[in-house]
Amino acid sequence: WGMEGGEGTNYPPTMRFRNVAELPTVACPYPSEGRCAGRLVDLEITANGNYQGCDTDSNGRSGDGFGEINLAAGSDVSLRFNLVDPLTEEQVKPKKLMLKIYGLTQGEGGDSQMQVYAQGF
Secondary structure (H helix, E strand, O other), X not given: OOOEEOOOEOOOOEEEEEEEEEXXXXXXXXXXXOOOOOEEEEEEEEEEOOOEEOOHHHOEEOOOOOEEXXXXXXXXXXXXXXXXXXXXXXXXXXXXXXXXOOOOOEOHHHOOEOOOOXXXX
């Protein structure tokens, strides 16, 4: 995945993770209790600008509840995260949201480092 990456191959600029969360509804205010089904939503991640990938074959779901996005050393990208209703394609804005970033690494010898900046939420 990426706008450009992986040996000059062009990829679509959007990655989508299906059913990442189950949100409460009027009919099911507490879906986590397992007595009823809430509203399932997808996570859509869009690269704004030039994406230069590294090991793009590893991009996507990784393990249980994780996603992976690889970047080439020395590059940067702006990513937009949106929760989307899979039936209507409309953006969903939950009352509460938690996003955790894992695996920020540094290249061998300290020649590349990762940083995350968040805004607009």
